[in-house]
Amino acid sequence: xxxxxxxxxxxxxxxxxxxxxxxxxxxxxxxxxxxxxxxxxxxxxxxxxxxxxxxxxxxxxxxxxxxxxxxxxxxxxxxxxxxxxxxxxxxxxxxxxxxxxxxxxxxxxxxxxxxxxxxxxxxxxxxxxxxxxxxxxxxxxxxxxxxxxxxxxxxxxxxxxxxxxxxxxxxxxxxxxxxxxxxxxxxxxxxxxxxxxxxxxxxxxxxxxxxxxxxxxxxxxxxxxxxxxxxxxxxxxxxxxxxxxxxxxxxxxxxxxxxxxxxxxxxxxxxxxxxxxxxxxxxxxxxxxxxxxxxxxxxxxxxxxxxxxxxxxxxxxxxxxxxxxxxxxxxx
Amino acid sequence: xxxxxxxxxxxxxxxxxxxxxxxxxxxxxxxxxxxxxxxxxxxxxxxxxxxxxxxxxxxxxxxxxxxxxxxxxxxxxxxxxxxxxxxxxxxxxxxxxxxxxxxxxxxxxxxxxxxxxxxxxxxxxxxxxxxxxxxxxxxxxxxxxxxxxxxxxxxxxxxxxxxxxxxxxxxxxxxxxxxxxxxxxxxxxxxxxxxxxxxxxxxxxxxxxxxxxxxxxxxxxxxxxxxxxxxxxxxxxxxxxxxxxxxxxxxxxxxxxxxxxxxxxxxxxxxxxx
Numbered sequence: 001x002x003x004x005x006x007x008x009x010x011x012x013x014x015x016x017x018x019x020x021x022x023x024x025x026x027x028x029x030x031x032x033x034x035x036x037x038x039x040x041x042x043x044x045x046x047x048x049x050x051x052x053x054x055x056x057x058x059x060x061x062x063x064x065x066x067x068x069x070x071x072x073x074x075x076x077x078x079x080x081x082x083x084x085x086x087x088x089x090x091x092x093x094x095x096x097x098x099x100x101x102x103x104x105x106x107x108x109x110x111x112x113x114x115x116x117x118x119x120x121x122x123x124x125x126x127x128x129x130x131x132x133x134x135x136x137x138x139x140x141x142x143x144x145x146x147x148x149x150x151x152x153x154x155x156x157x158x159x160x161x162x163x164x165x166x167x168x169x170x171x172x173x174x175x176x177x178x179x180x181x182x183x184x185x186x187x188x189x190x191x192x193x194x195x196x197x198x199x200x201x202x203x204x205x206x207x208x209x210x211x212x213x214x215x216x217x218x219x220x221x222x223x224x225x226x227x228x229x230x231x232x233x234x235x236x237x238x239x240x241x242x243x244x245x246x247x248x249x250x251x252x253x254x255x256x257x258x259x260x261x262x263x264x265x266x267x268x269x270x271x272x273x274x275x276x277x278x279x280x281x282x283x284x285x286x287x288x289x290x291x292x293x294x295x296x297x298x299x300x301x302x303x304x305x306x307x308x309x310x311x312x313x314x315x316x317x318x319x320x321x322x323x324x325x326x327x328x329x330x331x332x
Numbered sequence: 333x334x335x336x337x338x339x340x341x342x343x344x345x346x347x348x349x350x351x352x353x354x355x356x357x358x359x360x361x362x363x364x365x366x367x368x369x370x371x372x373x374x375x376x377x378x379x380x381x382x383x384x385x386x387x388x389x390x391x392x393x394x395x396x397x398x399x400x401x402x403x404x405x406x407x408x409x410x411x412x413x414x415x416x417x418x419x420x421x422x423x424x425x426x427x428x429x430x431x432x433x434x435x436x437x438x439x440x441x442x443x444x445x446x447x448x449x450x451x452x453x454x455x456x457x458x459x460x461x462x463x464x465x466x467x468x469x470x471x472x473x474x475x476x477x478x479x480x481x482x483x484x485x486x487x488x489x490x491x492x493x494x495x496x497x498x499x500x501x502x503x504x505x506x507x508x509x510x511x512x513x514x515x516x517x518x519x520x521x522x523x524x525x526x527x528x529x530x531x532x533x534x535x536x537x538x539x540x541x542x543x544x545x546x547x548x549x550x551x552x553x554x555x556x557x558x559x560x561x562x563x564x565x566x567x568x569x570x571x572x573x574x575x576x577x578x579x580x581x582x583x584x585x586x587x588x589x590x591x592x593x594x595x596x597x598x599x600x601x602x603x604x605x606x
Contacts, residue, residue, distance in 0.1 A: 112395075112396055113396050113397065113398065200446075203443055203446060203447055204450055206438065206439055206443075207439060207444075210436040210437055211434050211435075211436055213393065213396065213430065213434060214435070214493075215436075216393060217391065217393060217418065217427070217428045217434070218447055218448050218451075218496060218497070218500065219423065219427070219450055219451035219500060220419070220447065220451075221417070221418075
């Protein structure tokens with residue numbers, strides 16, 4: 001086998017791992033969409049906000065320090081301690097749960113039974129509010145996020161696969177961070193699926209997703225369910241924020257990963273958790289392989305940016321509910 | 333069946349309620365009714381008479397449809413239901429089976445039933461026992477337990493919805509239009525089970541029904557609603573014999589069946605007079 005072939009496999013593996021990251025973001029959308037029919041525009045910002053909060057706790061930043069300094073002429077920035085990554089994650093998670101409760105109390109509660117478009121507009125407002133609020137709270141500088149996951153090429157894999165391809169092949173180059181991300185995302189997804197299939201609360205979540213009114217009539221409290229769903233989505237956003245933040249720094253562009261999730265959602269279906277996963281993998285692998293096989297040699301490259309949207313478009317035409325979108329049950 | 337109620341204990345007391353949707357649409361114009369413990373009370377009337385609204389006002393589901401009780405009071409065991417959210421109401425023993433079944437389509441039949449026990453904090457064993465109780469009344473559900481509810485037949489979905497309500501171990505079930513879209517034979521079957529549940533499990537029912545004939549055969553007491561008002565009430569046996577009910581709702585009269593056109597015009601005149 002030629003080195004070219006193994007290089008193709010390497011591209012494939014990298015695509016898979018990128019795909020897992022896309023899935024992670026898409027998952028946040030799916031959870032909220034299923035349970036409340038809201039397309040949550042703020043999902044990307046939530047990931048950014050979660051990552052900023054995590055870094056803030058780790059570095060011992062004083063929240064709103066810039067605001068206080070500007071108002072009172074003080075010069076404070078840090079508490080002067082560094083927090084263990086584990087505790088910082090737990091605290092950041094706590095903040096996301098608090099965020100979920102506030103969203104329910106301040107927004108969702110008042111918009112019960114409104115048109116989906118109104119709820120969508122509300123999440124746009126929420127997104128811009130959070131963007132500003134996050135900056136105000138933690139500062140808008142680019143931050144480095146390090147929770148102790150090793151980064152860079154994995155030499156063990158590289159050395160142990162070098163024998164495959166002969167002289168011009170030096171082994172698969174895979175980023176350790178990506179491998180960790182894949183494992184963590186897989187665990188997260190499996191536990192989410194188990195939770196929604198086999199627990200009482202999970203069953204209630206699915207019931208609410210199916211029929212609000214009926215769920216209400218059997219005594220399932222929609223408001224509690226919404227808090228739970230937004231908290232889970234916040235948790236997923238935190239995980240996505242950690243992975244992407246560790247990769248490319250915590251900065252505004254982190255929130256744009258949400259845009260990567262859109263084609264994944266169209267492909268996988270807005271209402272399917274497995275769809276988000278498989279869709280993410282297909283998009284991840286598809287865009288890398290397309291670039292490698294067709295884009296770079298024939299089209300001059302840079303196809304990664306639009307390939308996903310092309311696939312999504314094709315799917316919209318031929319299978320609007322996506323690969324795994326909930327079948328619309330219609331009895332004849 | 334001729335005795336009016338099984339006991340004199342009052343569960344539900346609806347007193348002269350008025351309901352307005354969207355702040356402007358007046359749907360109920362003063363409805364009063366009471367549901368005694370252990371009885372089957374029927375709420376009869378045509379389309380748009382206000383049956384469903386009355387039930388939803390009781391089960392506190394109006395809020396999510398922008399409806400509001402603006403006058404009167406609804407008491408359950410002497411306590412105003414307005415203070416309770418739907419979940420608390422289910423806990424205190426009142427549950428509604430909504431019109432048009434409303435099963436959770438993508439959940440299996442058994443999962444649907446299990447959601448009914450959401451508000452109860454009891455052991456798995458107790459819930460399994462309740463599940464068996466429901467299956468004993470609805471053997472068909474047991475056969476279909478693993479099917480997605482959306483793919484079961486209309487009758488099975490109605491049974492599923494009633495079974496789901498039973499899983500909350502209710503004292504009172506508000507049953508909205510159980511006969512809707514079902515074959516006459518199935519309607520008989522479902523009403524038969526309702527009667528059995530009433531007699532054996534002691535569940536009280538308030539059922540809204542357009543099918544006056546069936547409802548009056550199974551109920552103990554009936555209220556007839558027309559454009560948001562109670563126009564007549566009485567023990568079911570009396571209502572069945574009442575010439576007006578016979579004529580307007582059962583389609584019978586002294587001279588045998590009449591054309592529907594005659595009935596309608598007569599009814600309109602009658603309403604003007606009352």
